[in-house]
Amino acid sequence: MNKDSQVSITVIRRLPKYHRYLTDLLKKGINRISSQELSALTGFTASQIRQDLNNFGGFGQQGYGYNVEDLHRELGKILGLDKHYNAVICGTGNLGQSIANYKGIEDAGIKVISLFDRNPKMVGMKIRDIEVRDIDILEEFIIKNKVEIGIITVPKEGAQPIADRLVKAGIKGIWNFAPTDLNVPEGVIVENVRLNESIFILSYFLNAMNKK
Amino acid sequence: MNKDSQVSITVIRRLPKYHRYLTDLLKKGINRISSQELSALTGFTASQIRQDLNNFGGFGQQGYGYNVEDLHRELGKILGLDKHYNAVICGTGNLGQSIANYKGIEDAGIKVISLFDRNPKMVGMKIRDIEVRDIDILEEFIIKNKVEIGIITVPKEGAQPIADRLVKAGIKGIWNFAPTDLNVPEGVIVENVRLNESIFILSYFLNAMNKK
DNA sequence: TAGATTGTTAATCGATTAACAATC
DNA sequence: TAGATTGTTAATCGATTAACAATC
Numbered sequence: 318m319n320k321d322s323q324v325s326i327t328v329i330r331r332l333p334k335y336h337r338y339l340t341d342l343l344k345k346g347i348n349r350i351s352s353q354e355l356s357a358l359t360g361f362t363a364s365q366i367r368q369d370l371n372n373f374g375g376f377g378q379q380g381y382g383y384n385v386e387d388l389h390r391e392l393g394k395i396l397g398l399d400k401h402y403n404a405v406i407c408g409t410g411n412l413g414q415s416i417a418n419y420k421g422i423e424d425a426g427i428k429v430i431s432l433f434d435r436n437p438k439m440v441g442m443k444i445r446d447i448e449v450r451d452i453d454i455l456e457e458f459i460i461k462n463k464v465e466i467g468i469i470t471v472p473k474e475g476a477q478p479i480a481d482r483l484v485k486a487g488i489k490g491i492w493n494f495a496p497t498d499l500n501v502p503e504g505v506i507v508e509n510v511r512l513n514e515s516i517f518i519l520s521y522f523l524n525a526m527n528k529k
Numbered sequence: 530m531n532k533d534s535q536v537s538i539t540v541i542r543r544l545p546k547y548h549r550y551l552t553d554l555l556k557k558g559i560n561r562i563s564s565q566e567l568s569a570l571t572g573f574t575a576s577q578i579r580q581d582l583n584n585f586g587g588f589g590q591q592g593y594g595y596n597v598e599d600l601h602r603e604l605g606k607i608l609g610l611d612k613h614y615n616a617v618i619c620g621t622g623n624l625g626q627s628i629a630n631y632k633g634i635e636d637a638g639i640k641v642i643s644l645f646d647r648n649p650k651m652v653g654m655k656i657r658d659i660e661v662r663d664i665d666i667l668e669e670f671i672i673k674n675k676v677e678i679g680i681i682t683v684p685k686e687g688a689q690p691i692a693d694r695l696v697k698a699g700i701k702g703i704w705n706f707a708p709t710d711l712n713v714p715e716g717v718i719v720e721n722v723r724l725n726e727s728i729f730i731l732s733y734f735l736n737a738m739n740k741k
Numbered sequence: 742t743a744g745a746t747t748g749t750t751a752a753t754c755g756a757t758t759a760a761c762a763a764t765c
Numbered sequence: 766t767a768g769a770t771t772g773t774t775a776a777t778c779g780a781t782t783a784a785c786a787a788t789c
Contacts, residue, residue, distance in 0.1 A: 327756070329733055333726035337708065351770065360710075363770095364758055371772060379771040380765040396729050397736025411627040418623040421708065421725040425732040465735070490735045492728065496549065496633065498572075506738060508731035510724065513633040514545035516704060517608050519720035520637040521541055523677070523702045524609025526718060539780070563746065575746095576782055583748060591747040592789040 324372045331369055332396055334359055339389040351382035401426045403464045404492075407479050408471035409434040409442075409449050412494055416468055417444045427466060431458060459486040468492045469499075480507075536584045543581055544608055546571055551601040563594035613638045615676045616704075619691045620683035621646040621654075621661050624706055628680055629656045639678060643670060671698040680704045681711075692719075 338358045342350060352363040359366070370376050370388075373395055377383045393399060404422075406413050409432050416422070417429055432444060435452040442449045450458060458464070467483035469476050469491060476495035483491060490506040493499055496513045550570045554562060564575040571578070582588050582600075585607055589595045605611060616634075618625050621644050628634070629641055644656060647664040654661045662670060670676070679695035681688050681703060688707035695703060702718040705711055708725045 325756080330726070330730060332733070333723070333729040336729070337725070353770085362758065364760090365756090367771065368757080368773085375772065377771050378765060379763070380769045382770065395733065395736075397732040398729070400732070400736055400739075402732075402735065411623075411630040415623040415627040419724065422728055424725065425728045427728065427732070466731070489738065490731050492731055504738065506731060506734040508727055508734070510722070510727050511545070512631065512722065513549070513636065514542070515720055515722050516634055516637045516639065517545040517548065517610070518542060519678070519702050519704055519718060520609040520612070520614075520639070521544070521607070522718040522720070523614065524607075524612055526701065526716065527612075537780075565746085574782065576784090577780090579747065580749085580781080587748065589747050590789060591787070592745045594746065 328369050328372055331359075331361065332392060334361075335366070335369075336389065336392045336396060336398075339385055339392065342385045343389055348385050349382055350385055350388075352377070354382075396425075398424065398426050401428065402466050402490075403427075403462055404429050404466035404468055405455070405459065405464050406432045406468040406470060407434075407452070407455070407483070408469065408475075409436070409439045409444065410470060410472075413468075413470035414444050416470060416494075417447055429468070430462060430464065433458075455482055456486040459483070459488060465489045466492065468494070470494045473497050540581050540584055543571075543573065544604060546573075547578070547581075548601065548604045548608060548610075551597055551604065554597045555601055560597050561594055562597055562600075564589070566594075608637075610636065610638050613640065614678050614702075615639075615674055616641050616678035616680055617667075617671065617676050618644045618680040618682060619646075619664070619667070619695070620681065620687075621648070621651045621656065622682060622684075625680075625682035626656050628682060628706075629659055641680070642674060642676065645670075667694055668698040671695070671700060677701045678704065680706070682706045685709050 335355070338355065352366045355366050356363040373391070376388050376391055404427050406416055406429055413432060417432060422429065429447055432447055432449045433452045433455050434440060434449055439449045440451045465488060467488045469479055471479055473495050476493065476497050477499060480491060480499045480501060484501055484505055488505070490508070491499065491501065493507055493509045496511065499507050501507055547567070550567065564578045567578050568575040585603070588600050588603055616639050618628055618641055625644060629644055634641065641659055644659055644661045645664045645667050646652060646661055651661045652663045677700060679700045681691055683691055685707050688705065688709050689711060692703060692711045692713060696713055696717055700717070702720070703711065703713065705719055705721045706724070708723065711719050713719055
C-alpha cells in the first residue's frame with residue numbers, strides 16, 4: 318500500500334549502515350552532512366546515497382546537505398526503531414545466552430522477555446534477569462504476553478518445528494540463527510543470521526588470496 | 530591470476546547454500562541432482578544455478594545433471610574447506626564464548642587454538658578446552674603458532690586497535706563481530722557478521738508489514 | 742536412438758553511476 | 766547573488782532469466 322514496500326531489498330539492507338554512521342555523527346555533535354561526506358564514511362557513492370534516501374522522501378536541502386538529527390530520526394522511523402516489540406528466545410545454548418546478553422537488540426526497540434528450553438536443568442534459571450521457561454508453555458506465554466518476535470537458537474533439526482509452533486502462536490517475525498531455511502506462511506518475516514555461510518565466505522577469500 | 534577472482538561476490542555468496550544442500554543430499558544417499566531439483570531446494574532459478582556453477586567449470590553432464598558427491602567436493606574445494614587454518618578469538622564475552630563453542634567453524638577447516646582477553650579474571654580459564662591467554666601476548670602467540678585468522682568479538686571501541694595488532698602480527702583474515710567497519714591493508718580479508726544490521730532489517734519488515 | 746539436461750549465448754531486467762537542472 | 770548540493774532523469778553497467786544448440 319505504501320511506497321516503502323516497493324523499495325528494493327538491496328536499498329533496505331544499506332539503511333542500517335547509514336543509521337549507524339548518523340548515530341556516530343550525532344554523538345560527535347555534527348549536525349550537517351552532505352552525500353559526499355556520507356560517501357567517504359560508508360563507502361557507497363554519493364549518487365547512490367541520494368538515490369537511496371530519495372526512495373523515502375526528500376530529507377535533504379539543496380546547497381546544504383542533510384541535517385544529521387533529522388535524517389537519523391527519519392531513518393529510525395523507516396527502520397521501525399521507534400516501535401516496541403516483545404521477543405522470546407528459543408534455545409538457551411551458548412548462542413541463545415549471547416543473544417540474551419546482547420544489548421544491540423534494544424536499539425531496535427526489541428525486548429526479550431523470556432527464554433525457552435526443553436532441558437529441565439535450564440528451566441527456572443535466569444540469564445541477565447530473564448527467566449528460562451519450559452518449552453512446553455511456549456504458545457501459552459506468547460499469546461498471554463503479546464510476543465511478536467521469536468528468536469531461534471536451537472540446533473538445526475529443532476528449528477522448523479519451533480518455527481511452526483511460533484507461527485501458530487501468532488508470532489510475526491523470526492530471527493533465525495539455525496543453519497536451515499525455514500518454511501513459514503506468507504506474512505511472517507524471517508531474518509536469517511548465517512554464521513556457517515559467513516565463515517565459508519571468509520574461507521573462500523583466504524583460499525582465493527593464497528592462490529594469487 | 531585464476532578465474533575465481535573474477536567471479537562476482539553475488540555468485541560467491543550463493544555457494545555456501547549450494548554446499549549446504551549438497552551435504553544434506555549426500556547424507557540422504559542421493560547421488561544425482563538436476564539444476565531444476567536444486568532450484569526447488571534453494572529457491573534460486575535453475576538457470577542461475579547453471580550459470581553460477583559454470584563460473585568454476587562444467588561440473589554437470591548433459592542429460593544427467595550433477596553428481597552430488599562430485600559437486601559437493603568441488604564446491605568444498607572452491608570454498609577452501611579442504612584447507613586448514615588456525616584461528617584465535619579476541620574477546621571472551623558471551624559472543625566470544627559462543628564462537629569458541631560453535632562447531633560449524635570446523636566445517637570450514639578452521640581451528641580455534643586460543644582465546645584472548647585483557648581481563649585477568651578470564652586469563653587462564655578454559656572454554657571448550659581452549660585456553661584464554663592475556664591479550665598482551667597476542668602477537669607473540671600468532672607468530673609462534675602460525676595463526677592466520679583473527680576473530681574479533683570485543684566491543685565496538687576495541688575492534689580497530691585489535692584489528693591493527695592482528696594485521697601487524699601477520700593475520701590474513703578477520704571474522705569481525707563488532708559493529709564497526711575495520712580498516713585493514715589490501716590483501717587482508719574481512720568478513721563481517723552484522724547482528725545489529727540484521728535485527729534492524731527484521732524491525733524494518735515487521736514495521737512495513739504492519740503498515741499494510 | 743530418444744529423452745533429458747547441461748553449457749552457453751542472447752534478451753531482459755534491475756541496480757548503479759553520471760550528469761545536470763532545480764533550488765536552498 | 767554566487768556557491769553548493771540536492772533531487773531526479775538518463776546512461777551505463779551488471780546480474781538474472783530465457784532460450785536453445787550441444788551432447789550425454
